[in-house]
Amino acid sequence: MDFLNLGAILVAAVSALVVGFIWYHPKVFGNAWMQAAEMTEEKMKGANMAKIFGLALFFAFLLATALPGIVVHQMGALSLVGGNSASALPSYEAFMLDYSESFRTFRHGLFHGVLTGVFIALPILGTNALFERKSAKYILINAGYWIVTLGLMGGIIGAWK
Structure with missing residues (x-):
């Protein structure tokens, strides 16, 4: 049984x-992130x-390759x-045979993805x-992105069999 589904x-x-x-996006957190990251239009243009x-x-692919070990419990048995x-x-x-489909849902993968983001x-x-002397706003914007992203990635990997 292969739990590393390349499509997922x-x-x-x-x-x-x-x-x-x-x-x-500027209408979501883009402008706030630019301010918190001390990013300017000039820096972005270059x-x-x-x-x-x-x-x-590539980095997202590396993360997605690591997530089945966190999201798919059957990998522990393997x-x-x-x-x-x-x-x-x-x-x-x-x-x-008894447990190959257990906890293989989007919701369960989302749960483990969010936990991965938080912890x-x-x-x-x-x-x-x-250490970079960035603000709490900077931390929350970037960490929030990764919590949401890892949740979605975990959900995709958890549900896609």
Whole structure:
């Protein structure tokens, strides 16, 4: 049984850019983020956007590849047999027959994605921002983006079988 669904991972990765397009739009949090990040139109004009979006998609792909280990509980059972179901005892196959679809919903994936945002992304971003002397507004805007994004990514990965 393969829990790394490439289609789900790709869609989840692209969803990060879609959420970012909405989240950082000037009519949502874009202007507030620019102020909090001390970003100017001048700085933005000199950017290589193909490089930025390409790397952003690559990083989102890395995150989406890591999320099944957090979102899909059955990966824990697979890890218990060393990641190779072919060499597992018959009890593994019986367990997977009984529980292979358990907790494989958008809602459950969303839940674990949000927890990942709160307990992993927020502390990392918050710590960096504190040392960079950024405001609470900066932390909340960026962490909020990652909490929503990881929630959506988790939901996609959790539901897509």
